[in-house]
Amino acid sequence: MKKIVIVGGGAGGLQLATRLxxxxxxxxxxxxxxxxxxxxxxxVDRNRTHIxxxxxxxxxxxxxxxxxxxxxxxxxxxxxxxxxxxxxxxxLDRGRRVIExxxxxxxxxxxxxxxxxxxxxxxxxxxxxxxxxxxTPGVREHCVFLDSSMQAQRFHRLLLDHFLQLETQIADxxxxxIVGGGATGVELSAELVDASRQMGNYGHIQRSSLEVSLIEAGPxxxxxxxxxxxxxxxRELSKLGVxxxxxxxxxxxxxxxxxxxxxxxxxxxIRVWAAGVKAPEFLTQLDGLAVNRLNQIEVNADLxxxxxxxxxxxxxxxxxxxxxxxxxxxRAQAAQQMAGVAEHNLIAKIEGKPLKDFRxxxxxxxxxxxxxxxxxxxxxxxxxxxxxxxxxxAGLAYRSLYRMHLAAVHGWAxxxxxxxxxxxxxxxxxxxxxx
Numbered sequence: 001m002k003k004i005v006i007v008g009g010g011a012g013g014l015q016l017a018t019r020l021x022x023x024x025x026x027x028x029x030x031x032x033x034x035x036x037x038x039x040x041x042x043x044v045d046r047n048r049t050h051i052x053x054x055x056x057x058x059x060x061x062x063x064x065x066x067x068x069x070x071x072x073x074x075x076x077x078x079x080x081x082x083x084x085x086x087x088x089x090x091x092l093d094r095g096r097r098v099i100e101x102x103x104x105x106x107x108x109x110x111x112x113x114x115x116x117x118x119x120x121x122x123x124x125x126x127x128x129x130x131x132x133x134x135x136t137p138g139v140r141e142h143c144v145f146l147d148s149s150m151q152a153q154r155f156h157r158l159l160l161d162h163f164l165q166l167e168t169q170i171a172d173x174x175x176x177x178i179v180g181g182g183a184t185g186v187e188l189s190a191e192l193v194d195a196s197r198q199m200g201n202y203g204h205i206q207r208s209s210l211e212v213s214l215i216e217a218g219p220x221x222x223x224x225x226x227x228x229x230x231x232x233x234x235r236e237l238s239k240l241g242v243x244x245x246x247x248x249x250x251x252x253x254x255x256x257x258x259x260x261x262x263x264x265x266x267x268x269x270i271r272v273w274a275a276g277v278k279a280p281e282f283l284t285q286l287d288g289l290a291v292n293r294l295n296q297i298e299v300n301a302d303l304x305x306x307x308x309x310x311x312x313x314x315x316x317x318x319x320x321x322x323x324x325x326x327x328x329x330x331r332a333q334a335a336q337q338m339a340g341v342a343e344h345n346l347i348a349k350i351e352g353k354p355l356k357d358f359r360x361x362x363x364x365x366x367x368x369x370x371x372x373x374x375x376x377x378x379x380x381x382x383x384x385x386x387x388x389x390x391x392x393x394a395g396l397a398y399r400s401l402y403r404m405h406l407a408a409v410h411g412w413a414x415x416x417x418x419x420x421x422x423x424x425x426x427x428x429x430x431x432x433x434x435x
Contacts, residue, residue, distance in 0.1 A: 012335030013126030025081025062433035129316035132276035138253035177268035180275030181216025314338035
């Protein structure tokens with residue numbers, strides 16, 4: 001039996017593990033478990049649950065309750081024919097084809113599970129990315145990041161603590177500065193404004209008590225989209241009361257604010273860094289795997305590592321130039337598309353069939369401005385070229401992306417049930433998580 005180990009349960013890794021688990025563990029028609037599967041699939045992640053990364057800004061503000069919307073890896077693995085191991089990758093031995101997982105510790109630092117090894121015939125790295133601080137002084141010490149569910153929950157607790165101070169009039173103003181005018185920064189800014197309104201419904205916090213500043217070094221917001229959409233997003237955020245500053249580069253972060261390259265001080269009680277992404281640093285130390293300047297593992301068009309045909313990489317941690325010779329961007333849709341090709345190629349490896357190359361198809365980009373509004377563009381077979389959409393239609397399209405992610409993981413039937421449960425919760429629970 002071949003062993004396929006997938007490290008990272010994000011959008012691509014979870015989808016890949018689910019599909020491979022079904023393929024190798026169940027018969028195609030009756031969906032009965034096979035007695036002798038050709039491959040054993042193991043998913044490794046450092047968290048017990050999965051949250052779709054594009055929704056972390058909603059977890060941070062409390063608009064999304066991660067305890068209700070999170071997917072439990074252990075339960076999902078059992079239902080879909082693969083194994084789950086809780087742990088973090090700390091070492092790779094390509095000669096022996098084993099990975100070493102770091103010890104698992106509790107919140108007090110007590111060791112629960114010692115370091116252990118997992119053997120593999122094929123290893124798939126789907127570790128994702130993290131914010132790129134560009135070695136800016138003070139950022140790691142004084143800024144909050146939203147790279148994981150744990151960090152988003154930490155921000156949420158911090159936000160509630162400061163809202164309590166406003167409520168009890170210990171403080172008269174909360175200033176939040178967000179560095180980075182990409183999708184995360186824009187969406188977080190809009191959600192924070194809505195969160196302050198929701199808190200006002202449950203208490204006595206005034207909207208004027210919250211000041212949100214969004215800082216972008218480039219000439220316009222949403223640099224990955226056409227300038228017109230970035231300008232429209234800036235206009236909408238300004239209407240909401242967000243102070244948008246473009247062409248403003250941050251040179252240093254302190255414990256009470258930010259300092260620009262021009263020497264200007266921007267006061268901020270909470271400082272969020274959402275400017276740029278890179279793959280985790282430890283990927284540069286994985287037994288000689290070739291990486292690029294963003295720490296991404298260099299892969300061929302078939303998603304195999306350029307250093308080792310037994311190692312695949314996909315998603316944000318993969319440095320891929322696809323079959324059309326275009327550099328694949330670090331986006332959720334790219335990870336999901338890569339998962340489909342990786343599934344085909346891993347099955348082909350085991351069954352002795354030819355591999356196929358990955359070709360990235362840009363479906364467009366959508367950015368939420370909280371509740372019913374969004375901006376973005378759509379591309380694909382139904383749209384010739386690029387179609388720019390805004391407003392409620394864009395908001396509907398944005399929310400459909402999460403439904404499509406659920407369908408890719410659970411199937412459409414269960415995805416629709418999850419959606420209906422979520423709608424029912426709107427009537428029995430507060431619109432904002434208050435704890």
